[in-house]
Amino acid sequence: MTASHIDPKLLFAWQAAHSIARGSPVPVHDRGGFRVDTHSEKEVKRWVFPALCDGLREIAHDITAPRHYLKLCGSDEELRSALPARWEIQPSNYLMTTAVADLDTKPLPNGYRMELHRAGPVTRASVIAPNGDLAATGSAAESAEAFIYDRIETAQDHRRKGLGVAVMVALGSAKRSPATQQLLVATEDGRGLYANLGWTVLAPFAAATIPEG
Numbered sequence: 001m002t003a004s005h006i007d008p009k010l011l012f013a014w015q016a017a018h019s020i021a022r023g024s025p026v027p028v029h030d031r032g033g034f035r036v037d038t039h040s041e042k043e044v045k046r047w048v049f050p051a052l053c054d055g056l057r058e059i060a061h062d063i064t065a066p067r068h069y070l071k072l073c074g075s076d077e078e079l080r081s082a083l084p085a086r087w088e089i090q091p092s093n094y095l096m097t098t099a100v101a102d103l104d105t106k107p108l109p110n111g112y113r114m115e116l117h118r119a120g121p122v123t124r125a126s127v128i129a130p131n132g133d134l135a136a137t138g139s140a141a142e143s144a145e146a147f148i149y150d151r152i153e154t155a156q157d158h159r160r161k162g163l164g165v166a167v168m169v170a171l172g173s174a175k176r177s178p179a180t181q182q183l184l185v186a187t188e189d190g191r192g193l194y195a196n197l198g199w200t201v202l203a204p205f206a207a208a209t210i211p212e213g
Helices: 008-022 054-062 076-081 163-172 188-196
Strands: 028-030 033-036 045-049 068-072 093-098 113-119 122-128 134-142 146-154 181-187 200-209
Touching: 008 033, 008 134, 008 146, 008 181, 045 054, 054 068, 068 076, 076 200, 093 188, 113 163, 122 163, 134 163, 146 163, 181 188, 188 200
Parallel strands: 045 068, 146 181
Antiparallel strands: 028 033, 033 045, 068 200, 093 181, 093 200, 113 122, 122 134, 134 146
């Protein structure tokens, strides 16, 4: 699906909820996209664009320092075509959504337990292994326009046990509004997992940054 199919309001809703989940500043409109002045250790600023435009090209030519990220609802090739050579395309991601209200869930394996913590619009889920290690984790954030899942991760030694699905179910149980659209950004590996859970790709989600050094 091409970037032209993405509603800019939906993308803004995802980014706004994503900022809530990560404690980042709210996004602002900037040259056809949305800018977040993150000022974190790994990222100074990010821009997210619903479609390729002159504003993205302008920013790409203006920025010369690392730790700035350009993200586009489009293919890696589309984004590459708009960038000077100093920019480096990052691993592919995908913006996904689902209309599934409730996932089928199975009990956690013996000895594992789920911990759920809620702070305002943000919910964090952790699966603790029998030895006390953090086996799986994830977070979600809800706004009036979107319910987003973020950083769903399972530790290498605890994979293929259904823990990622358990985290998704636990987070989904915190969703207050049945009408709020569910969104996430998946990696290439994660896309198949989410597809099996009823998620569909809205658009490829390309990203680029300028390498350090």
